[in-house]
Amino acid sequence: MHLSRPRIGLRAVAGVAAAALAMLLGGTAAQAAPAPASQPAAVVQAKLPAVAPADLGGKKFTIATDTTFAPFEFRDTSSGDLVGIDMDILRAIAKDQNFQVDIQSLGFQAALSAVTSGQADGVIAGMSITDERKKIFDFSDPYFESGVQMAIAASNDTIKGYEDLKGQTVVAKSGSEGLAEAQKLAAQYGFTVKALDQSATMYESVKNQSAVAVFDDYPVLAYGIAQGNGLKVVTDKIPGGQYGFAVAKGKNAELLAAFNDGLANLKASGEYQRILDQYLNPQAASSGNIFQLAADSWPALSKGLWNTIVITLVAFVIALALGLIFGFMKVSTSRVLRGIATVYVAIFRGTPILVWAFLFYFGLPQITGVKGDIFWAGVATLALNSGAYLTEIVRGGLQSVDPGQMEASRSLGLGWGKSMQRVVVPQAVKISTPSIINQLVITLKDSSLLLTIGFAELLYQAQQIYAANFRTTEMLIIVGVIYFIVITLLTWLANYVDKKVNK
Amino acid sequence: MSAQTVTETAPVIDVVGLRKSFGSNEVLKGIDLSVTAGEVISLIGPSGSGKSTILRCLNRLEDPTSGTVRVAGFDLTDPKVDINEVRRHVGMVFQHFNLFPNMSVIENVMLAPVETKKRSKDEARKQALGLLERVGLAEKADARPSQLSGGQKQRVAIARALAMEPGIMLFDEATSALDPEMVGEVLEVIRELAQTGITMVLVTHEMGFAREVCDRVVFMADGVVCEEGAPEQLFGNPQTPRLQEFLSKVL
Ligand SMILES: Nc1ncnc2c1ncn2[C@@H]1O[C@H](COP(=O)(O)OP(=O)(O)OP(=O)(O)O)[C@@H](O)[C@H]1O
Ligand SMILES: [Mg+2]
Numbered sequence: 001m002h003l004s005r006p007r008i009g010l011r012a013v014a015g016v017a018a019a020a021l022a023m024l025l026g027g028t029a030a031q032a033a034p035a036p037a038s039q040p041a042a043v044v045q046a047k048l049p050a051v052a053p054a055d056l057g058g059k060k061f062t063i064a065t066d067t068t069f070a071p072f073e074f075r076d077t078s079s080g081d082l083v084g085i086d087m088d089i090l091r092a093i094a095k096d097q098n099f100q101v102d103i104q105s106l107g108f109q110a111a112l113s114a115v116t117s118g119q120a121d122g123v124i125a126g127m128s129i130t131d132e133r134k135k136i137f138d139f140s141d142p143y144f145e146s147g148v149q150m151a152i153a154a155s156n157d158t159i160k161g162y163e164d165l166k167g168q169t170v171v172a173k174s175g176s177e178g179l180a181e182a183q184k185l186a187a188q189y190g191f192t193v194k195a196l197d198q199s200a201t202m203y204e205s206v207k208n209q210s211a212v213a214v215f216d217d218y219p220v221l222a223y224g225i226a227q228g229n230g231l232k233v234v235t236d237k238i239p240g241g242q243y244g245f246a247v248a249k250g251k252n253a254e255l256l257a258a259f260n261d262g263l264a265n266l267k268a269s270g271e272y273q274r275i276l277d278q279y280l281n282p283q284a285a286s287s288g289n290i291f292q293l294a295a296d297s298w299p300a301l302s303k304g305l306w307n308t309i310v311i312t313l314v315a316f317v318i319a320l321a322l323g324l325i326f327g328f329m330k331v332s333t334s335r336v337l338r339g340i341a342t343v344y345v346a347i348f349r350g351t352p353i354l355v356w357a358f359l360f361y362f363g364l365p366q367i368t369g370v371k372g373d374i375f376w377a378g379v380a381t382l383a384l385n386s387g388a389y390l391t392e393i394v395r396g397g398l399q400s401v402d403p404g405q406m407e408a409s410r411s412l413g414l415g416w417g418k419s420m421q422r423v424v425v426p427q428a429v430k431i432s433t434p435s436i437i438n439q440l441v442i443t444l445k446d447s448s449l450l451l452t453i454g455f456a457e458l459l460y461q462a463q464q465i466y467a468a469n470f471r472t473t474e475m476l477i478i479v480g481v482i483y484f485i486v487i488t489l490l491t492w493l494a495n496y497v498d499k500k501v502n503k
Numbered sequence: 504m505s506a507q508t509v510t511e512t513a514p515v516i517d518v519v520g521l522r523k524s525f526g527s528n529e530v531l532k533g534i535d536l537s538v539t540a541g542e543v544i545s546l547i548g549p550s551g552s553g554k555s556t557i558l559r560c561l562n563r564l565e566d567p568t569s570g571t572v573r574v575a576g577f578d579l580t581d582p583k584v585d586i587n588e589v590r591r592h593v594g595m596v597f598q599h600f601n602l603f604p605n606m607s608v609i610e611n612v613m614l615a616p617v618e619t620k621k622r623s624k625d626e627a628r629k630q631a632l633g634l635l636e637r638v639g640l641a642e643k644a645d646a647r648p649s650q651l652s653g654g655q656k657q658r659v660a661i662a663r664a665l666a667m668e669p670g671i672m673l674f675d676e677a678t679s680a681l682d683p684e685m686v687g688e689v690l691e692v693i694r695e696l697a698q699t700g701i702t703m704v705l706v707t708h709e710m711g712f713a714r715e716v717c718d719r720v721v722f723m724a725d726g727v728v729c730e731e732g733a734p735e736q737l738f739g740n741p742q743t744p745r746l747q748e749f750l751s752k753v754l
Contacts, residue, residue, distance in 0.1 A: 408601035412615035413591035
């Protein structure tokens with residue numbers, strides 16, 4: 001059962017301030033439902049009073065969903081549209097029952113809140129039907145039977161069932177139903193279970209044979225295999241929870257009824273099975289070599305690359321200004337100004353970028369009550385961090401200019417400012433240029449950390465893609481190459497400008 | 504700039520009771536010194552006696568601890584004095600040249616006249632070329648300082664200081680950092696300058712040169728003026744044991 005669904009770690013936090021802060025404080029941002037509902041097959045659907053008409057006359061409903069939970073909802077690699085089992089079923093039902101949907105991709109916890117607070121009419125997000133949740137929601141008929149399944153490397157011919165696992169190690173995701181099931185079987189069949197945090201890590205460790213098998217949610221596993229992640233299944237799925245569409249308790253009864261009617265129609269017409277097969281059947285495997293993958297992913301990656309470059313440049317320009325201001329303060333004769341600059345540098349050099357990213361995006365809005373803007377939160381994070389390093393670079397540059405230069409200029413009757421501007425700064429800039437270029441490159445690389453607050457930069461886009469197609473290694477190689485090319489070009493350009501300006 | 508329209512013999516540099524300490528180290532212990540317009544004097548003395556410090560107090564690169572310093576009609580110890588204005592009347596040449604490496608030779612010379620709005624760029628260029636001609640380096644106008652020899656650098660530095668047309672020139676060991684074969688060319692420039700009627704204070708270790716060029720020589724030791732007078736008298740008939748000892752070492 002998917003009480004605590006496998007998550008793509010940090011990203012799940014993106015829209016949820018509270019969860020992020022919880023994480024900062026050391027907790028895990030799980031969206032687990034609290035109750036261990038233990039009678040999945042015995043779930044009885046509440047009989048609903050109103051019987052809906054088969055036609056809702058084109059009425060529009062807002063439906064909330066998760067951001068990325070393949071294969072139920074995720075963004076298509078090339079089009080960027082939300083697709084997946086949930087999305088396709090919902091759209092097919094809407095068409096069948098003649099209503100319209102406005103899909104809001106909010107993140108799991110936020111989607112639930114949106115429905116309870118009335119901002120959305122319904123939620124479909126790979127959500128298990130539990131007794132606990134039934135106190136707050138009215139659920140549809142189950143539209144998906146989940147469970148846990150074991151997978152092994154496609155090349156492994158020795159494991160045919162649980163009995164062949166004796167003495168071996170298997171992996172499962174921390175806190176998941178897969179882990180619970182694996183541990184139940186471990187005693188009986190004599191194997192060891194190791195808990196891991198990331199889906200990608202689990203699959204990789206089976207492929208590189210540090211573990212023989214992985215226990216994971218059946219749909220996630222089936223989808224991964226369908227995408228060609230190099231695994232296969234040899235045992236049946238262990239039946240688990242059921243997924244349902246939900247509305248707020250006592251509300252939107254006609255929508256719920258329409259969903260149930262539409263679902264029944266889809267099942268009858270074969271459309272339902274066709275949708276499942278599309279995502280879970282190996283025939284649909286994503287194909288092509290790494291170059292094909294790169295070409296297919298380019299629309300999404302180029303968006304990410306653009307965001308990376310824009311946020312890096314905007315942040316760096318501000319960082320340069322900060323570096324100049326605080327750098328001059330550091331060489332000033334005023335003890336107060338020097339003190340301020342020293343504190344600034346100490347704070348931002350002495351704390352990780354991630355702390356500031358979370359603070360600016362999640363923490364600040366809670367304090368001020370103003371909704372955080374992810375771009376400017378990212379800019380502030382990078383600019384303040386980079387500005388601290390640039391402060392030291394500027395200070396070092398200014399101090400490395402012979403004091404005799406300032407004296408000569410002053411002795412000619414030029415003021416301090418003019419002397420700085422015409423004599424000292426040009427020499428300091430020339431001395432510091434290599435370090436400044438270096439800092440630009442570091443800022444560009446650091447911008448990838450902003451994926452943790454959900455900023456859609458290059459690495460974030462790559463993660464979105466491999467969360468959906470499981471071609472982790474290849475995607476990482478592709479983004480690695482893109483970063484390398486961009487940084488090389490940027491360095492060339494900067495050196496070229498340097499040569500032109502600092503003759 | 505009526506400040507300089509004073510009678511021929513009135514002092515253009517008038518230092519009274521000048522004291523200067525760096526922390527607890529008192530380097531100048533009450534200096535009285537006066538220089539009249541057109542006079543060329545040299546400051547000699549052992550290393551560490553405070554010669555550079557006096558010179559630097561004359562354009563306030565160092566702030567006097569106490570005493571008064573009047574230069575070109577300005578009271579430098581007056582906090583309200585426009586020090587940049589004062590410095591335009593007082594050129595300074597440093598031991599290590601301190602040319603600006605980020606500018607060409609002619610730009611070094613043009614910088615102050617242009618930046619202080621004294622001249623347009625064209626005028627400044629014409630004037631700078633004239634000055635470079637005077638120090639024999641017109642053909643190096645567009646060179647970079649790094650392409651010049653030490654002697655050439657110091658001649659450019661002199662041209663640069665002259666560009667503001669100062670009434671007073673201060674030289675702090677202008678030839679000490681030079682290879683011996685280049686000392687002559689710089690001294691030659693200074694010698695010619697001395698004949699133009701400009702007031703000059705030279706800190707130097709070139710005793711022969713001081714004797715030849717200067718109207719007066721001031722001998723310093725331990726932060727005080729120990730002995731002063733005409734060069735023939737000072738070098739030919741030193742009165743104090745300190746000076747006698749000093750001369751026996753350097754001559
Ligand atoms: N900025 C400073 N801070 C501290 N002490 C200083 C400073 N400038 C000079 N002094 C000290 O003042 C004393 C006099 O220095 P000054 O440079 O005036 O001597 P000088 O007569 O020019 O010697 P030299 O012939 O070696 O150039 C020296 O003991 C020196 O160490
Ligand atoms: Mg000296």
